Amino acid sequence: MLSVPPQKQPLSVSELTVCIKQVLEQGFSSVRVLGEISRLNRQTSGHMYFTIKDEGATLSAVIWKSTAQRLEQPPEEGQQYIFTGHISLYPPQGRYQLIVSSLELAGSGALAIEFERRKKEFSERGWFAPEIKYPVPSFPRHIGIVTSETAAALQDVKKVLSTRPGWLQLTLSPTLVQGSAAASQIAHALKRLQNMQNKPDVILLVRGGGSPEDLWCFNEETVVRAIVECDIPVITGIGHEIDISLADFAADKQAATPSNAAEIACPDRETLRKQMPRIALLQQLMHHLLADAQKGLNNQNIRLQHVWTRAHDAWRMHLERQHQSLCLLTSQQIQLARQCLEQEQGRLAALNPIAVLKRGYTVSYGPDGQILTHAACVKPDDAVRVHFQDGDIHTQVKSVEVLS
Numbered sequence: 001m002l003s004v005p006p007q008k009q010p011l012s013v014s015e016l017t018v019c020i021k022q023v024l025e026q027g028f029s030s031v032r033v034l035g036e037i038s039r040l041n042r043q044t045s046g047h048m049y050f051t052i053k054d055e056g057a058t059l060s061a062v063i064w065k066s067t068a069q070r071l072e073q074p075p076e077e078g079q080q081y082i083f084t085g086h087i088s089l090y091p092p093q094g095r096y097q098l099i100v101s102s103l104e105l106a107g108s109g110a111l112a113i114e115f116e117r118r119k120k121e122f123s124e125r126g127w128f129a130p131e132i133k134y135p136v137p138s139f140p141r142h143i144g145i146v147t148s149e150t151a152a153a154l155q156d157v158k159k160v161l162s163t164r165p166g167w168l169q170l171t172l173s174p175t176l177v178q179g180s181a182a183a184s185q186i187a188h189a190l191k192r193l194q195n196m197q198n199k200p201d202v203i204l205l206v207r208g209g210g211s212p213e214d215l216w217c218f219n220e221e222t223v224v225r226a227i228v229e230c231d232i233p234v235i236t237g238i239g240h241e242i243d244i245s246l247a248d249f250a251a252d253k254q255a256a257t258p259s260n261a262a263e264i265a266c267p268d269r270e271t272l273r274k275q276m277p278r279i280a281l282l283q284q285l286m287h288h289l290l291a292d293a294q295k296g297l298n299n300q301n302i303r304l305q306h307v308w309t310r311a312h313d314a315w316r317m318h319l320e321r322q323h324q325s326l327c328l329l330t331s332q333q334i335q336l337a338r339q340c341l342e343q344e345q346g347r348l349a350a351l352n353p354i355a356v357l358k359r360g361y362t363v364s365y366g367p368d369g370q371i372l373t374h375a376a377c378v379k380p381d382d383a384v385r386v387h388f389q390d391g392d393i394h395t396q397v398k399s400v401e402v403l404s
Contacts, residue, residue: 013094014091017089017091017094018091020089021088021089021091024087024088024089024096025086025087025088025089027087028086028087029086029087030084030085030086031084031085031086031087031098032082032083032084033052033059033082033083033085033098034054034080034081034082034083034106035052035053035054035059035080035081035083036052036053036054036078036079036080036081037050037051037052037075037076037077037078037079037080037081038050038051038052038053038058038077038078039051040075040076040077045065046064046065046068046069047062047063047064047065047068048062048063048068048074048075049061049062050062050063050075052083052098059097059098060095060096060097060098061083061085061097061098061099061100062097062098062099062100063075063100063103064099067100067101067102071102071103073113075103079105080105080106081103081104081105081106082103082104082105082106083098083100083102083103084100084101084102084103085098085099085100085101085102086098086099086101087099111212111213111216112212114219115219115246118219118221118246119246119249122221122224122246122249122250123249127224127225127228127249127250128249128250132228133233133251133252133253134232134233134252135233135252136202136233136235136252136253136264136265137201137202137233138267139266140168140200140201140202140265140266141167141168141169141201142168142169142170142171142198142199142200142201143161143168143169143170143171143200143201143202143203143204143265143266144170144171144172144173144193144200144202144203144204144232145157145170145171145172145173145203145204145206146173146175146186146189146190146193146203146204146205146206147172147174147175147177147204147205147206147207147258148174148175148176148177148207149172149174151177151206151207151208152208153206153207153208153237153258154172154206154258156206156208156257156258156259156262157204157206157237157258157259157261157262158170159259160259160262160263161262161265161266163268163269164266164267164268164269165266165269168266171193171196171200173189173190173192173193174189175188175189176217177207177217178207178210178214178215178217179217182217183217183220183222183223184222186205186217186218186222186223186226187222187223187225187226190203190205190226190227190230190234191226193232194230194231194232199232200232201232201233202232202233202234202235202265203230203232203233203234203235204234204235204237204258204261204262204265205227205234205235205236205237205238205247205251206236206237206238206258206261207237207238207239207258208239208258209239209240209243210239215238215239215243215245218236218238218245218246218247218248219245219246219247223246223247224246224247224249224250227247227250227251228250233252233253234250234251234252234253235251235252235253235254235255235261235264235265236248236251236253236254236255236261237255237256237257237258237259237260237261237262239257240256240257241256241257286337286338286340286341289337290334290337290338293330293333293334293337294334296330297326297327297330300326300330301323304322304323304326354389357387357388357389358389362386362387362388363386363387364384364385364386364387365384365385365386365387366378366382366384367382367383367384372384374402375400375401375402375403376400376402378397378400379397379400380397380398380399380400381396381397382396382397383395383396383397384396384397
């Protein structure tokens with residue numbers, strides 16, 4: 001460290017300033033400073049003069065034109081940066097300043113820039129394209145959940161799904177959802193569900209709210225790639241409604257919250273009941289489909305017969321293959337329609353009241369023909385009709401006992 005040697009004669013202001021300049025510039029030849037830009041002044045010469053400040057102090061700074069031309073983004077008033085440079089002293093004014101050689105956004109600003117960079121890169125790879133997304137099944141039987149086993153988001157999802165049909169199977173694939181190790185664990189949790197023998201029909205990737213730093217793992221390439229490569233539809237419910245992540249862009253369906261993701265994954269019982277068509281209408285629809293398919297097959301056969309008659313011998317093998325392919329396709333369509341009919345009949349049968357009567361239950365009707373729901377609805381000597389699965393019996397009430 002330089003110092004002023006013992007002196008007999010006083011130093012001039014210039015001499016003292018030179019000493020101070022040497023001390024500052026040698027002692028602070030490379031520094032990094034965190035602060036906010038204030039009083040930014042862009043000169044026509046291309047230089048930029050401004051003040052770096054925090055809660056307790058200010059520091060004059062300059063970016064020379066040559067440095068400014070290399071910056072990817074010009075600095076902005078009121079924004080916080082990390083400045084790299086060296087301290088210099090301007091002798092005519094006796095004022096020191098930071099000569100900035102580079103700067104970078106600090107805190108959330110830097111994350112926002114990195115978010116946009118990755119978003120652009122992943123989009124150019126085609127990872128967000130609508131055509132690669134899977135449709136979410138309307139009636140899932142098995143739902144996979146990827147989140148922390150101690151997260152409140154897991155309880156929110158379970159609460160919503162508890163109102164769904166009783167056949168629903170839930171499988172948790174636990175993982176960290178925050179921190180440096182979270183991204184690889186999330187990707188592994190998704191892969192674990194895909195490797196199950198009984199795979200889920202849909203996967204919920206969920207996490208509660210947090211800061212941008214807390215949710216950053218959902219912007220990592222490892223997670224986004226795992227979602228894109230997942231062969232099971234993925235619904236994301238990450239953070240609150242205002243939160244957005246790159247995982248949301250890659251998902252087959254994005255939900256605002258974990259609870260909303262569960263609501264999207266499976267409709268509730270009442271909605272399912274309203275969506276289920278009556279069996280007569282379903283049968284009629286299936287008959288129409290089968291008739292149309294048969295009609296189409298007949299028309300195709302007639303057209304093929306005409307072509308066959310007019311064609312030369314050289315085309316006979318080719319036309320025969322076309323005919324066989326058409327028959328196979330039509331047969332497959334008919335078989336698929338029949339399978340759909342059988343599935344819907346099975347679902348409707350589960351809702352049929354006759355099935356309840358077959359388990360030993362009966363329905364009783366009072367003298368006025370109304371269904372009896374309480375013993376107090378009848379009195380002695382009343383005529384009662386009891387309906388079984390195979391018929392009715394008529395009886396007369398001898399006595400009535402009402403439980404208190």
